[in-house]
Amino acid sequence: MLPQIHFIICSILMKSTLFSLVFSFLFFPVLSQGIKFEEGNFQQLVNLARQQNKLLMVEVYLNGCPHCAALAPVLQEKKVGEFFNPAFVSSKIEANSPISKELQLQKGITYPEFPLFFFFDANGQLIHQAAPAERPNRAEFITEVIKHGNEALTPTLRTSNYAARYAKGERGLEFLVNYGKYAKATKDITRQSQIGNDFAKLLTKPADMESANGFYIISRLINDFQNPLAKHFFANLPKYQKYNNAENPKAVKDAAEAIIYNTLYGPRTNSLKASEVVAMREAMIKLGNPAKVVAPRTLLKELEAHFREKNTPAATARFNEYRKITTMDFLDYSYIVRLFNEKATENSYVPSLILWVNDGAKLFKTSNANHTKDKLADLYNDLSKAYLRTGKKAEGKKAAQEALKIAKAAKIDTKPYADQLAKCN
Numbered sequence: 039m040l041p042q043i044h045f046i047i048c049s050i051l052m053k054s055t056l057f058s059l060v061f062s063f064l065f066f067p068v069l070s071q072g073i074k075f076e077e078g079n080f081q082q083l084v085n086l087a088r089q090q091n092k093l094l095m096v097e098v099y100l101n102g103c104p105h106c107a108a109l110a111p112v113l114q115e116k117k118v119g120e121f122f123n124p125a126f127v128s129s130k131i132e133a134n135s136p137i138s139k140e141l142q143l144q145k146g147i148t149y150p151e152f153p154l155f156f157f158f159d160a161n162g163q164l165i166h167q168a169a170p171a172e173r174p175n176r177a178e179f180i181t182e183v184i185k186h187g188n189e190a191l192t193p194t195l196r197t198s199n200y201a202a203r204y205a206k207g208e209r210g211l212e213f214l215v216n217y218g219k220y221a222k223a224t225k226d227i228t229r230q231s232q233i234g235n236d237f238a239k240l241l242t243k244p245a246d247m248e249s250a251n252g253f254y255i256i257s258r259l260i261n262d263f264q265n266p267l268a269k270h271f272f273a274n275l276p277k278y279q280k281y282n283n284a285e286n287p288k289a290v291k292d293a294a295e296a297i298i299y300n301t302l303y304g305p306r307t308n309s310l311k312a313s314e315v316v317a318m319r320e321a322m323i324k325l326g327n328p329a330k331v332v333a334p335r336t337l338l339k340e341l342e343a344h345f346r347e348k349n350t351p352a353a354t355a356r357f358n359e360y361r362k363i364t365t366m367d368f369l370d371y372s373y374i375v376r377l378f379n380e381k382a383t384e385n386s387y388v389p390s391l392i393l394w395v396n397d398g399a400k401l402f403k404t405s406n407a408n409h410t411k412d413k414l415a416d417l418y419n420d421l422s423k424a425y426l427r428t429g430k431k432a433e434g435k436k437a438a439q440e441a442l443k444i445a446k447a448a449k450i451d452t453k454p455y456a457d458q459l460a461k462c463n
Contacts, residue, residue, distance in 0.1 A: 072114030073122045076129050080141050084162040087127040093157055097130040100152040108172050109153050112179045121184050125191060150222040157190040165198045166190040167220050209236055218259035227305055230261050238266040253281045257293035261300035263318055268297050272321050291325050302339050312343035330363045345381040354387040371398025372413050375420045388424045395421045411448035415441045419458050435462035
């Protein structure tokens with residue numbers, strides 16, 4: 039019996055030791071090392087922070103982001119945990135996760151770069167934002183992370199206080215970079231443009247504009263094609279090619295296209311000059327994009343600018359050029375015909391519109407669910423309106439009759455077409 043008893047005792051001891059090891063591995067690091075990350079939706083995290091009388095810190099990372107991967111072990115350092123855990127309820131979310139989308143929607147924020155720290159108060163209001171930068175060694179990286187936590191705990195240093203500092207005239211480069219990122223994250227496009235102009239006043243020498251810091255500012259924080267930094271960038275693209283790297287081999291192209299997109303759809307979208315839109319189109323082609331790929335991106339903005347400038351012939355010429363280099367669809371013609379009827383300030387476009395309607399009608403396909411009979415009837419109705427603008431009632435009547443015929447056959451509301459026909463009599 040002794041051997042059997044000895045075996046049982048040894049087995050118990052081994053299990054006890056194994057349990058102790060597992061227990062220590064599971065719980066000891068959480069209690070004594072690194073930031074303790076909580077899970078839950080945004081409101082649950084805010085409630086937890088309020089209950090514990092702490093601020094909420096949310097780290098946003100992106101899968102595949104090397105900077106995020108470099109930060110991860112730093113956040114598990116004991117010194118970092120000892121600083122963050124008493125002061126913050128912390129959580130980390132992946133940028134493309136459902137909770138991330140919920141956060142962006144609820145707080146009206148976007149992510150200018152990765153990784154990011156967002157700090158919220160007990161009411162869930164954003165009070166501070168930070169982008170921890172990689173450092174050459176672990177000690178400096180730890181200091182970098184803790185610095186951002188300290189700023190979140192100091193009201194005068196929070197990004198939510200930047201507007202007050204800016205109003206008092208603060209314009210240091212580091213301050214503007216951080217404020218620019220905050221304005222971008224909170225979608226304050228007007229302030230972004232103002233800060234962009236401030237950058238242009240600070241970086242005036244080619245060497246500064248073409249430096250690594252200069253390219254960072256241009257690629258991340260400039261949102262207008264007319265900004266002096268953007269002008270220098272587009273005029274000297276070859277000098278910036280050195281910033282294409284393994285991590286982002288299209289860094290320069292991406293930066294250029296971002297500036298163009300933000301200009302086309304930014305604060306000046308409804309006041310852009312046609313010449314500006316043309317210059318942006320040509321710049322995108324110089325970046326290596328085929329003309330037929332670029333054309334659809336700028337067409338409507340270019341036409342809108344021509345109409346604002348009361349230059350209907352230029353708008354007509356541009357669309358006729360566009361037709362030659364792109365593949366058109368019935369719906370394209372349907373939209374453009376109506377746009378010209380509504381926006382043109384004189385009638386020189388009508389001869390071209392007649393061709394557009396004929397070509398568009400040929401592309402109508404009953405097999406395409408988006409090619410509906412009401413849109414086909416509208417196309418002929420718009421043709422009738424164009425004819426009437428030039429005093430051609432007979433042609434206008436014929437087009438209106440065709441529109442009414444299509445509407446009756448499709449059993450849709452015929453009133454708009456009957457009303458147009460009445461105007462032709």
